[in-house]
Amino acid sequence: MTTDTTNTESYDVVTAGGGPAGATVATFLQRQGYRCLVLESTTFPRYHIGESLIPNTFGTLDRLGLLPNLRESSFPEKHSVRFVSPSGEESDPFYFSEIMPDEEARTWQVKRSEFDQLCVDNARASGVEVRMATTVEEVLFEGDRCVGVRAQPRDEAPYEIRSKVVVDASGARTVIGSQLGLKQPVPGLNKASIWSYYQGGKRLTGIDAGETTIFMLPDGAWFWYIPLPDDIVSVGIVGSPELLFAESTDFEAVFQHEVERCAPLLERLSEATRTEAVRGIRRLAYRNQQTAGNGWVMVGDAATFLDPIYSSGLFLALGSAELAANCIHQGLSTDDLSADSLGAFAEMLGDGIEVIRRLIHAFYDPEFSFRKFVVKFPEHRAALIDCLVGDVIEKDMGDFLGALAEMTPPPPAW
Numbered sequence: 083m084t085t086d087t088t089n090t091e092s093y094d095v096v097t098a099g100g101g102p103a104g105a106t107v108a109t110f111l112q113r114q115g116y117r118c119l120v121l122e123s124t125t126f127p128r129y130h131i132g133e134s135l136i137p138n139t140f141g142t143l144d145r146l147g148l149l150p151n152l153r154e155s156s157f158p159e160k161h162s163v164r165f166v167s168p169s170g171e172e173s174d175p176f177y178f179s180e181i182m183p184d185e186e187a188r189t190w191q192v193k194r195s196e197f198d199q200l201c202v203d204n205a206r207a208s209g210v211e212v213r214m215a216t217t218v219e220e221v222l223f224e225g226d227r228c229v230g231v232r233a234q235p236r237d238e239a240p241y242e243i244r245s246k247v248v249v250d251a252s253g254a255r256t257v258i259g260s261q262l263g264l265k266q267p268v269p270g271l272n273k274a275s276i277w278s279y280y281q282g283g284k285r286l287t288g289i290d291a292g293e294t295t296i297f298m299l300p301d302g303a304w305f306w307y308i309p310l311p312d313d314i315v316s317v318g319i320v321g322s323p324e325l326l327f328a329e330s331t332d333f334e335a336v337f338q339h340e341v342e343r344c345a346p347l348l349e350r351l352s353e354a355t356r357t358e359a360v361r362g363i364r365r366l367a368y369r370n371q372q373t374a375g376n377g378w379v380m381v382g383d384a385a386t387f388l389d390p391i392y393s394s395g396l397f398l399a400l401g402s403a404e405l406a407a408n409c410i411h412q413g414l415s416t417d418d419l420s421a422d423s424l425g426a427f428a429e430m431l432g433d434g435i436e437v438i439r440r441l442i443h444a445f446y447d448p449e450f451s452f453r454k455f456v457v458k459f460p461e462h463r464a465a466l467i468d469c470l471v472g473d474v475i476e477k478d479m480g481d482f483l484g485a486l487a488e489m490t491p492p493p494p495a496w
């Protein structure tokens with residue numbers, strides 16, 4: 083099909099992707115008076131993995147106005163995280179209330195089809211125009227300045243849209259990163275993941291009922307166990323591809339095999355029935371060499387994804403979107419849409435992401451354990467929980483990282 087360039091529309095901000103990051107950046111900017119358009123390639127509600135929020139999403143969700151919806155939802159409340167060793171020995175739960183006020187010390191385990199719909203409905207209610215079933219096929223440049231996108235609606239002719247700023251919020255698809263060849267693997271971090279859903283998995287009681295439980299396997303792999311509405315639990319394994327796919331590359335076969343070798347998990351699932359097909363991703367971690375340019379910026383998974391262990395994905399998606407919205411507002415109001423101006427938030431975020439990256443590497447170091455760390459450095463237990471709740475942005479974590487380095491070597495530099 084030929085591209086229609088005769089009737090080019092124009093916006094202040096076009097966002098590629100209507101997931102939580104895309105919806106959030108557009109909501110904040112539209113409320114500041116900018117004309118925002120979200121282009122989303124699927125039709126919502128749509129399935130997505132990544133169901134466990136962490137408490138430090140509270141501020142952004144509050145400013146978005148979504149807390150009442152979450153409080154009224156059927157999403158299980160999450161107050162803590164617990165680790166279970168291969169032998170079945172359970173850590174004390176890390177309750178968020180140890181370091182946070184009551185109201186903020188719990189969050190939610192969300193069904194993404196519903197949560198993402200809430201975010202995008204909220205964007206629409208704020209005045210954002212959202213076009214579903216419309217894929218950003220290409221980001222348009224004049225010289226090194228991004229000037230818009232070429233959109234491909236399903237079953238219709240493609241067309242061009244001009245925009246002062248283009249936000250890449252396309253998740254792992256990373257529209258701009260792929261187009262400009264910026265996407266790279268993360269040194270020292272190469273994990274795969276396979277997951278599915280069960281009905282009737284056992285739950286704990288009281289405030290532990292909605293906890294995330296992490297079941298460790300002896301070889302560094304681990305399972306998440308995340309309670310969702312309607313008596314469903316999300317169960318997934320993360321491990322090195324060499325380990326997971328040693329005998330078979332078939333997701334279904336590998337998942338079944340791994341569940342069966344995790345006795346404490348099997349016990350939780352003893353009366354449960356699997357309700358969905360098995361899904362998987364063979365390589366999880368990536369980053370982009372550059373996350374902002376003249377007239378464009380990346381947010382959420384479009385910029386970086388490391389690992390699911392600390393459930394930091396949605397927190398970084400929402401947080402980066404809010405920070406990017408501030409920079410875009412600043413850039414539009416001062417007519418400075420340079421890479422430095424639009425990407426000014428990346429440094430703030432980058433230090434926090436580095437703390438999370440250090441902790442991810444610690445987690446996968448066979449010589450390291452949180453139990454040993456807390457025994458050796460009881461004074462850093464609170465900082466460890468800061469990491470579990472996401473309180474790592476614009477915070478001096480130097481002492482904590484120093485202590486961590488005494489027990490596990492820092493990973494290779496980015």
Ligand SMILES: Cc1cc2nc3c(=O)[nH]c(=O)nc-3n(C[C@H](O)[C@H](O)[C@H](O)COP(=O)(O)OP(=O)(O)OC[C@H]3O[C@@H](n4cnc5c(N)ncnc54)[C@H](O)[C@@H]3O)c2cc1C
Nearest residue numbers: 099101102103123132134218252253255382383390395396
């Ligand atoms: C195995 C696994 C487990 C995870 N577990 C957790 C967890 O427990 N907690 C947590 O917080 N996070 C978790 N995550 C991460 C979480 O899923 C992501 O961080 C989060 O979805 C990022 O939101 P986003 O808006 O940046 O991207 P997405 O949610 O991926 O949204 C991107 C949107 O862009 C659309 N899109 C893509 N390409 C185009 C295009 N060209 N044009 C238009 N639209 C496009 C997509 O359809 C999609 O709707 C997990 C991730 C994985 C892989």
